[in-house]
Amino acid sequence: MKTVCLIIYLFIPAFLFSQDVVTQLSASIKKMESDEQFKHAIISLYVIDAKTGKVVFDKNGATGLAPASCQKIVTSVTAFDLLGPDFRFKTYITHDHAVKNGTLEGNLYVIGQGDPSLGSARWNYTSEETVLKKITTILQQHNIKSVAGNLVADDHYFAFDVVPNGWVWEDIGNYYGAGVWGINWRENQFDITFKTGASENEATTIVATKPTIILNDYSFINLVKTGTKESGDNASLFSSPFGKNIIAKGTVPMSAEGFTISGSLPNPPKLFLETVKDYLNGKGIPVLGSIFSFSEQRMSNKTVLIPQGTLLDSIQSPSLDSINYWFLKKSVNLFGEALMKTIAAKKSTNGTTEIGVTIIKDLWSKRGIEKSALHIIDGSGLSPANRVTTGSLVTILQYAQKQKWYASFYNALPLTNGIKMKDGYISGVRSYAGYIKSGGGTEYIFSFIVNNFDGSPSTARDKIWKLLDVLK
Numbered sequence: 219m220k221t222v223c224l225i226i227y228l229f230i231p232a233f234l235f236s237q238d239v240v241t242q243l244s245a246s247i248k249k250m251e252s253d254e255q256f257k258h259a260i261i262s263l264y265v266i267d268a269k270t271g272k273v274v275f276d277k278n279g280a281t282g283l284a285p286a287s288c289q290k291i292v293t294s295v296t297a298f299d300l301l302g303p304d305f306r307f308k309t310y311i312t313h314d315h316a317v318k319n320g321t322l323e324g325n326l327y328v329i330g331q332g333d334p335s336l337g338s339a340r341w342n343y344t345s346e347e348t349v350l351k352k353i354t355t356i357l358q359q360h361n362i363k364s365v366a367g368n369l370v371a372d373d374h375y376f377a378f379d380v381v382p383n384g385w386v387w388e389d390i391g392n393y394y395g396a397g398v399w400g401i402n403w404r405e406n407q408f409d410i411t412f413k414t415g416a417s418e419n420e421a422t423t424i425v426a427t428k429p430t431i432i433l434n435d436y437s438f439i440n441l442v443k444t445g446t447k448e449s450g451d452n453a454s455l456f457s458s459p460f461g462k463n464i465i466a467k468g469t470v471p472m473s474a475e476g477f478t479i480s481g482s483l484p485n486p487p488k489l490f491l492e493t494v495k496d497y498l499n500g501k502g503i504p505v506l507g508s509i510f511s512f513s514e515q516r517m518s519n520k521t522v523l524i525p526q527g528t529l530l531d532s533i534q535s536p537s538l539d540s541i542n543y544w545f546l547k548k549s550v551n552l553f554g555e556a557l558m559k560t561i562a563a564k565k566s567t568n569g570t571t572e573i574g575v576t577i578i579k580d581l582w583s584k585r586g587i588e589k590s591a592l593h594i595i596d597g598s599g600l601s602p603a604n605r606v607t608t609g610s611l612v613t614i615l616q617y618a619q620k621q622k623w624y625a626s627f628y629n630a631l632p633l634t635n636g637i638k639m640k641d642g643y644i645s646g647v648r649s650y651a652g653y654i655k656s657g658g659g660t661e662y663i664f665s666f667i668v669n670n671f672d673g674s675p676s677t678a679r680d681k682i683w684k685l686l687d688v689l690k
Contacts (some may be wrong), residue, residue: 239275239656240274243265243275243685243688246684247685253681254672255673255678256668256671256678258672259669260281260283260669260670261278261667262277262278262279262281262283262607262608262665263275263276263277263278263665263666264607264611264612264664265663265664265689266664267661268616268619268653268661269660276609278608279608280607280609281608282590282591282606282607283606283649283667284602284603284605284644284646284647284669285605285606285667286599286642286644286647287549287599287600287640287642287649288599288611288642288649288650288651288665288667289594289597289598289599289606290545290549290554290597290598290599290642291546291611292582292592292606292610292611292614293557293598294545294627294630295614295615295617295627296582297542297561298539298542298618298623298626299621300564300577300581301561302623303537303538303542303623305537305538306534307331307332307333307335307336307534307535307556307560308331308333308533309328309329309330309331309333309336309401309532309533310329310331310529310531311529311530311532311533312526312529312530313325313362313527313530314327314367314525314528317360317361317362320364321364321365322365322366322367323366324366325507326357326365326367326368326370328353328370328371328372328491330375330401330402330487331375331400332375332376332398332399332401332560332569333533334398334550334555334556335536335541336349336402336490336533336535337349337404337405338405339404340544341536343536344535344536346404346493349533350493350494350497352533353494353498354497354498354501356530356531357498359531360530363502364503365503365504365505365506365507366506367506368508368509368510369505369507369508369509370509370512370524371401371487371490371491371512372400372401372511372524373400373401373513374512374513375563375569376559376563376569377568377569379570379571380397380398380399380459380513381397382555382597382601383571383572383595383601383603384601390457391454391456391457391465392454392455392479392480392482393480393481393482395482395600396482396552397459397482397555398555398559399486400487400512400569401486401490402552402556403483403486403489403490403493404429405552406483406486407480407481407483408480408481408482408483409427409478409479409480409481410424410426410432410438410455410466411426411477412442412466412470412478413425413476414444414470414471414476414477415443415444415472417444417472418444418445418472419443420443420444421444422442422443422470423440424438425476426476429489431493435488435492436457437462437464438463438464438465439463439464440466441465441467441468442467442469442470443468445469445470446471449470449471450471451470451471452469453468453470454467454468455479455481457481457484458484460484460485460513460514460517461484462484485511487511487513487514488511488514491510491511495509510522538557539623539630541553542626542627542630543629545630546631546632547630547632549642551598551599551600552598554596554598554599555597556597557597558574558578558597561578562574565577571595574597575594575595575596578594579594582613582614585617587613591607591609591610592606592610602644602645606667608665608666608667609665611651612651612663612664612665615652615663615665616663619653619663628653631652635683636690637650637686638652638653639652639653639654640652643675643679647668647669648667648668648675648678648679648682649667650665650667650686651666654689656690662689664686666682666685668682
């Protein structure tokens with residue numbers, strides 16, 4: 219009898235704590251709904267007990283909302299599942315003719331498979347300098363001292379549509395809106411520095427780009443004005459894939475040193491080829507022919523046949539779990555779009571975003587998530603047209619927790635407000651999803667999304683964090 223009583227006494231605090239959490243969450247949601255900032259918003263919160271799977275709280279958990287970067291959870295978990303944590307992208311170096319007396323008598327080919335880390339500064343062994351040295355070493359090892367033919371980029375591994383449907387004009391010219399090619403370079407971004415005026419609203423001057431070659435390759439229309447010292451970065455770049463014009467608009471803060479922002483490359487394969495050719499020439503391995511990519515030739519309606527050729531060597535990316543770390547930790551949209559197309563290329567015959575979406579929806583449909591609950595059109599969540607339910611995000615997080623690679627996935631989630639969770643923000647949208655362990659020892663899996671809030675994003679964030687603190 220004493221044993222039974224003891225069990226009851228131990229159970230009562232947990233039960234009362236659970237009831238208290240529900241009461242507090244209900245009160246917090248009600249308070250948020252009455253807040254002027256959320257007067258016309260849609261709020262969704264879904265919480266389960268991680269151990270039992272029991273639903274603790276459900277507010278609009280089946281309502282599809284724009285998830286912003288919390289959609290990266292879907293892509294991340296699917297990539298771990300279908301590609302594996304040890305998956306690596308490969309870029310192949312090949313040629314099509316014999317090497318005689320140190321001269322490659324034909325063309326030198328770079329065959330891409332969509333590696334988003336090529337030339338990235340996030341890893342020492344993917345940096346621009348390291349990749350260029352690697353290519354040079356490969357040629358030297360095969361006694362290639364000059365290339366009589368062309369330097370060609372085969373970037374057709376992914377489909378021609380480098381930017382997913384639904385991305386907006388205000389995004390795609392900026393670094394976070396970079397498209398994904400079969401060959402990517404420097405995360406498909408460049409830097410541009412403005413010399414500001416001496417007073418507010420004065421015109422600015424473009425004084426530098428990195429790489430410097432960008433300033434020669436494109437026509438810049440600079441409409442950026444000088445803001446106050448405290449105004450922050452309010453400038454945007456407008457361009458399109460394969461376009462020649464880049465428009466700069468908005469304001470940058472007054473600065474004696476100049477102010478730098480980052481844009482997306484309109485043609486990464488071309489910059490890659492230009493960089494490689496210049497580097498090889500500087501190392502005494504001249505490329506005598508031209509440079510061109512498969513995609514660029516297709517833009518000109520030219521038929522390009524890339525021969526299988528002779529393999530010289532390959533360049534490997536970091537493992538998927540390492541790429542995923544930056545994908546979630548720093549919300550690199552390019553990585554998500556590359557993973558989406560890679561899933562399509564590996565699991566079908568065509569590396570398109572649309573096929574990747576279909577594969578993802580089919581996969582999770584078999585695991586109990588209705589396809590209409592994952593109404594997605596890209597891999598990163600950048601499109602405002604994406605619609606995902608908080609219930610489906612929690613189901614995917616719950617699935618991840620049971621997998622062998624969970625530790626890598628969990629480690630990649632940012633620690634925000636003391637909570638291991640992915641966050642997302644686009645205009646009018648704030649989202650959070652992840653794992654919380656309460657002071658009482660209960661672990662929760664949760665997802666929160668609000669759409670169409672008004673006013674300051676940072677103020678909305680602080681109010682949401684306060685609500686989530688109830689689960690701590």
